[in-house]
Amino acid sequence: xxxxxxxxxxxxxxxxxxxxxxxxxxxxxxxxxxxxxxxxxxxxxxxxxxxxxxxxxxxxxxxxxxxxxxxxxxxxxxxxxxxxxxxxxxxxxxxxxxxxxxxxxxxxxxxxxxxxxxxxxxxxxxxxxxxxxxxxxxxxxxxxxxxxxxxxxxxxxxxxxxxxxxxxxxxxxxxxxxxxxxxxxxxxxxxxxxxxxxxxxxxxxxxxxxxxxxxxxxxxxxxxxxxxxxxxxxxxxxxxxxxxxxxx
Amino acid sequence: xxxxxxxxxxxxxxxxxxxxxxxxxxxxxxxxxxxxxxxxxxxxxxxxxxxxxxxxxxxxxxxxxxxxxxxxxxxxxxxxxxxxxxxxxxxxxxxxxxxxxxxxxxxxxxxxxxxxxxxxxxxxxxxxxxxxxxxxxxxxxxxxxxxxxxxxxxxxxxxxxxxxxxxxxxxxxxxxxxxxxxxxxxxxxxxxxxxxxxxxxxxxxxxxxxxxxxxxxxxxxxxxxxxxxxxxxxxxxxxxxxxxxxxxxxxxxxxxxxxxxxxxxxxxxxxxxxxxxxxxxxxxxxxxxx
Numbered sequence: 001x002x003x004x005x006x007x008x009x010x011x012x013x014x015x016x017x018x019x020x021x022x023x024x025x026x027x028x029x030x031x032x033x034x035x036x037x038x039x040x041x042x043x044x045x046x047x048x049x050x051x052x053x054x055x056x057x058x059x060x061x062x063x064x065x066x067x068x069x070x071x072x073x074x075x076x077x078x079x080x081x082x083x084x085x086x087x088x089x090x091x092x093x094x095x096x097x098x099x100x101x102x103x104x105x106x107x108x109x110x111x112x113x114x115x116x117x118x119x120x121x122x123x124x125x126x127x128x129x130x131x132x133x134x135x136x137x138x139x140x141x142x143x144x145x146x147x148x149x150x151x152x153x154x155x156x157x158x159x160x161x162x163x164x165x166x167x168x169x170x171x172x173x174x175x176x177x178x179x180x181x182x183x184x185x186x187x188x189x190x191x192x193x194x195x196x197x198x199x200x201x202x203x204x205x206x207x208x209x210x211x212x213x214x215x216x217x218x219x220x221x222x223x224x225x226x227x228x229x230x231x232x233x234x235x236x237x238x239x240x241x242x243x244x245x246x247x248x
Numbered sequence: 249x250x251x252x253x254x255x256x257x258x259x260x261x262x263x264x265x266x267x268x269x270x271x272x273x274x275x276x277x278x279x280x281x282x283x284x285x286x287x288x289x290x291x292x293x294x295x296x297x298x299x300x301x302x303x304x305x306x307x308x309x310x311x312x313x314x315x316x317x318x319x320x321x322x323x324x325x326x327x328x329x330x331x332x333x334x335x336x337x338x339x340x341x342x343x344x345x346x347x348x349x350x351x352x353x354x355x356x357x358x359x360x361x362x363x364x365x366x367x368x369x370x371x372x373x374x375x376x377x378x379x380x381x382x383x384x385x386x387x388x389x390x391x392x393x394x395x396x397x398x399x400x401x402x403x404x405x406x407x408x409x410x411x412x413x414x415x416x417x418x419x420x421x422x423x424x425x426x427x428x429x430x431x432x433x434x435x436x437x438x439x440x441x442x443x444x445x446x447x448x449x450x451x452x453x454x455x456x457x458x459x460x461x462x463x464x465x466x467x468x469x470x471x472x473x474x475x476x477x478x479x480x481x482x483x484x485x486x487x488x489x490x491x492x493x494x495x496x497x498x499x500x501x502x503x504x505x506x507x508x509x510x511x512x513x514x515x516x517x518x519x520x521x522x523x524x525x526x527x528x529x530x531x532x533x534x535x536x537x538x
């Protein structure tokens with residue numbers, strides 16, 4: 001199958017320290033990939049880089065035949081003001097942003113799609129509730145409903161199942177698999193190796209450097225995981241310049 | 249003293265009281281929603297800093313044209329905007345956080361402003377600039393305040409959606425390319441023009457009073473965004489009205505009277521407001537079944 005993302009020796013980082021170091025490879029259209037690795041391995045940075053929210057220090061990210069409107073991205077929850085006075089339905093309808101923008105009206109069909117999305121994450125009766133009154137799990141369902149509305153071809157989820165109870169995880173994971181079944185490309189940052197082995201055909205193991213990328217079962221071998229742990233501990237505040245080329 | 253004497257007569261008898269009341273109405277209309285959004289964006293202290301930042305600009309206008317409303321307003325607007333952009337820029341481009349960078353800029357501006365006014369004016373001028381004189385509001389100032397109120401409402405309507413989303417979920421707005429920083433800077437302009445309008449009435453030290461106190465008080469009574477804005481405007485108007493009466497009957501300076509009244513409204517709200525007020529915390533009543 002054709003590639004949807006190609007990474008050409010890409011390096012992302014902060015203050016010239018690499019967070020993702022010389023990563024090359026491709027994500028195929030319609031694939032379901034888990035991005036795994038220790039804390040600080042560059043998983044979130046990689047997703048931000050693909051979204052264009054982090055600029056590469058070197059190399060480049062190529063989105064193949066993909067418009068920005070066709071990418072949806074769910075960051076870790078930290079950035080969202082959960083106390084903001086906005087209703088569940090309004091939050092979900094924001095998924096139409098690329099259609100409605102700053103001034104466009106939410107027409108009846110768009111409204112219906114928002115309601116259907118809420119229905120399919122099991123929150124049909126919640127549309128008038130303020131988001132401040134939701135539990136963490138319910139709120140995550142709302143964000144998934146917003147992604148449903150976005151109807152994106154590429155979906156990037158950054159630790160969507162952390163701090164979420166089992167039942168919600170099962171429901172949302174089913175939605176992820178459903179997206180995969182519809183031919184959408186999905187990348188999910190996860191810390192749960194068992195979950196990755198059970199549900200994700202492919203995995204990318206990062207420890208700032210790429211450790212392994214391929215079939216999930218092979219990537220998550222004990223040898224690879226041990227290697228990732230060892231690499232993630234090698235942080236040097238005063239590291240010299242890197243002389244590897246972008247193609248490395 | 250009859251109720252009429254207490255509540256209405258000062259406005260019936262004196263044109264300057266009527267003007268002051270109309271001025272308060274205009275301020276309340278603009279400051280209510282702007283204050284609510286400032287509060288939701290956690291920029292309350294930033295607004296305070298920006299109101300002080302207006303001073304040197306107003307002082308330059310004063311030095312150039314005397315006590316002229318348009319000159320001082322224009323100067324204040326330019327200075328406020330400059331400081332907002334500079335402080336925002338320092339916060340974005342350096343590791344210094346926004347609050348610290350705003351504090352640095354407003355201290356510099358306040359000191360520069362006081363020096364500039366003292367250089368040529370006298371202490372009365374300085375008091376006027378620092379504490380405002382709503383009782384001396386003339387037609388030009390009234391038109392300016394009313395213009396600012398209209399401009400603010402239209403401006404907020406235009407910026408509404410990106411402003412709200414940027415406040416609630418900035419990451420999402422960035423990911424869909426929603427022009428959040430444009431809305432942010434547009435909003436800063438609205439804050440500055442409202443501060444300049446308030447500066448006429450309440451002075452640079454308290455211009456932010458009618459903006460933040462009613463907004464903070466409203467938070468304890470209602471939850472929805474529009475309800476918050478409407479209630480904040482209403483509370484600002486009520487504070488203006490009661491404050492003017494307090495100042496008239498007690499022969500007190502008008503600006504502090506208005507802001508103190510707004511402070512009283514805020515204190516009552518903190519104590520008994522149903523949405524998170526202290527009474528609902530310590531005497532919540534019997535819990536519900538579900």
